[in-house]
Amino acid sequence: MPFAFSVADVAFLTSGAGRAALSSFVPGGDPLRDVAAARRLVGEEHAAALLETALLRARAAGRFSDGWFWTSDALEQATAVPVAEHRARRLAAVAADRVVHDVTCSVGVEVATLSAVLDRVVGSDLDPVRLAMARANVPGASLVRADALAPPTRNAVVVADPARRTASGRRVRRPDEMAPPLAALPGPDLVVSTAPGLDFGLVPWAREVELVSLDGRVREAALWSAGLVPDGGPRRRATVLSSTGDGWELTDLDDDTCPVTPVDEWLVDPDGAVVRAGLVRQYAARHGLAQLDPHLAYLTGPHPPSGRAFRVLEEGPYGEKQLRQALRRRGVGRVEILVRGLDVEPDRLRPRLKLAGPHAATVVLARVERGARAYVCEPSNPSTPRTTR
Known part of the structure; x- marks a missing residue:
């Protein structure tokens, strides 16, 4: 404990x-x-x-400012600073002259970040310990003890990050199980940080759903109400952030024209924010890629964009015997196995392949329109020619 x-x-x-x-x-x-x-x-x-x-x-x-006060839960649940800074910049663009109220301020991470770009920021929390820590962490901030469902401000833009676990530690997926429940949060102008796996159809007030990743890991889904997004704006957005400061965005308003083709020289695994936002085709169109299958997130092309990509060395129909033979020919003793659309458990398959050799490989197993396929890959760009089994 x-x-x-x-x-x-x-x-x-x-x-x-x-x-x-x-x-x-x-x-x-x-x-x-x-x-x-x-x-x-x-x-x-x-x-x-x-x-x-x-x-x-x-x-x-290395993740947060030195000298802050934390509880264990507050540190575990705190929004990563680059993610909080991104949200603050978006709010500054649409609510610069308004009060922005973080109704679940905890120890003050979002309050500190919002205060760096906005003049009128309020934070509140019911927990007196976290609130006392927030006062020490963000000196001079406007902080009050209040229930998130009954904030003392009026006509404010509300920022909230409801708890995504029960008191026993069980992760919750439904908006009515979160604390506070999403439907009960005060509006109408509202942005909520929530779990990426949420069923967004259960949150009808969310005008835009923004999936945010940082350094390749999906961190949150941000739900934006109608008053905080422009008319005719996107309904889905993928925001890909990096600790180095580089970042980019993709929305459902971007072009989604891309073909479906057999595998080319590279397999491309789009960032998880793109996949969870349902923007794989838009990503493919932006980078001149094609889909292996209309229902598969893996893309293919002759030149990979930055991000996770695997050069295809060999591909063919999937079968354990054929895969074992291909890996033995290449002297593969260590393998990463990625599976999409097939009932295959990598940890059970790996020992059955009886690997031996000095080399490493990535194996992608996927169901496409032609059936189950196996792609033997490596993430670098060697001169080894690709063959087809």
Whole structure:
């Protein structure tokens, strides 16, 4: 069980004595010695809070600002900074002269990010511990204790990030199971960060669904109400962000003209945000690619765009015997197996292939219109010619 901070713990940690203790205390990795060192420094009453804060700051290093106060759950659930900054920029473009209210502000990540580009930002939370931490993390911010379903502001643009797990830790998928429930959030101008796997048909007020990925991992689905998106604007958007600062977007208004062809020199696996947003054809059209099958996310072409792509060395009908022979010919001893549209479990298939050899490969198994196919690939660009079985 994670340590449960009290308001008194936060009051001590944010005091001069607490901050001095945090600046001098560095856990060494031995739990018993670390506890003893914390007790010597601040006494029994505050030792656990000191140790937990030091450990959480170490976990947050490189992802969030140094010196912040966290609970374990708040750190786990916090929006990644590049994702929060992207949302803040979008809001600044449509709500620069309005109050923007984060009604689930937790320890203040979104409030800090919004405040960097907007003048009128309010944050609120019901949890007094997280709110006390937010006051320390974002000095000078307008923060109040309030229920997300009864915010003290009126006519504000509401930002919310409902909890996607129950108290027991079970992940929830339905909007009515989230806390607070999506349908009960105040509107009409609303942007909600939620789970990428949500059934968006259950959220009829969402005028635009934006799937956001960061460094190749889908982080969230952002639901934008009608008042925050232009008339005639897209209904679906994929936003692909990178920690390096590069990023791009794709929407359902982009051209989706692309052919369906047999495999070319490269197999391309689009970013997960593109796939989850249902924009595979738009991605293919933008990059001059083709689909292997109208219902398959893998694309193909002579030149791959940046991102995940595999050079096809050999391809043919899928069968375990044929695949085993192909891998043996190539001296493959290590294989990544990717499956689309087939009832194949990679972890069960791998030992049956009886791999031996110094080389590595990626095998893509997919069902296309011609049936089950196997593509032996590698992600680099060697001079080995491609053959067809």
